[in-house]
Amino acid sequence: SQTIHQWPATLVQPVGSPLSLECTVEGTSNPNLYWYRQAAGRGLQLLFYSVGIGQISSEVPQNLSASRPQDRQFILSSKKLLLSDSGFYLCAWSGSDLTYEQYFGPGTRLTVT
Amino acid sequence: GQQLNQSPQSMFIQEGEDVSMNCTSSSIFNTWLWYKQDPGEGPVLLIALYKAGELTSNGRLTAQFGITRKDSFLNISASIPSDVGIYFCAGQTSGTYKYIFGTGTRLKVLA
DSSP, X not given: OOEEEEEOSEEEEOTTOOEEEEEEEESOXXXXXXXXXXXXXXXXXXXXXXXXXXXXXXXXXXXXXXXXXXXXXXXXXXXXXXXXXXXXXXXXXXXXXXXXXXXXXXXXXXEEO | OOOBEEEOSXXXXXXXXXXXXXXXXXXXXXXXXXXEEOTTSOOEEEEEEOSTTXXXXXXXXXXXXXXXXXXXXXXXXXXXXXXXXXXXXXEEOTTOOOXXXXXXEEEEEEO
């Protein structure tokens, strides 16, 4: 069966510091990968998605970037965090075949102080 | 970004009551997904719908893919305290990789 991991689970970082959040998927090949951000009590905002290694589509121009160095690894980064980057970051995957179900990881709670 | 209209925004119900919520879109979707999110956790997929008119159940949950392909409905029968959480719908258009999410329905169950 497929599983998705995210780490760290929680993170407190000062303004101006760098960020690296990691997501890995097990049990499937060539998944589509997604990064979402969720503000407190709000819906899900799609940040980036990737349909293959090195292929990144950005949905919201901002202080973040994403990379996919390996088939089942997706990384969210920032060179300098802003207060507004605080939130709950969710990684998700879906199959690259004709399955359309999307599955989420446990999330990372980021607090920028 | 684009979002689906999901209603109601919140619901307070008594344990044992049935619950209904829906999502509407100005766009046609080929897939509808329904999720439940508990506080501090990632959304969990409840039901996936792939055909207009499709009715699918998962235990006490039943979801329907609207005939117009612009809406979907989720019903929860005989609610229990663990049904508390936020329910999200999501739609996907054929040929795209993106999912459009609803604004969420916050459900609270009073014992």
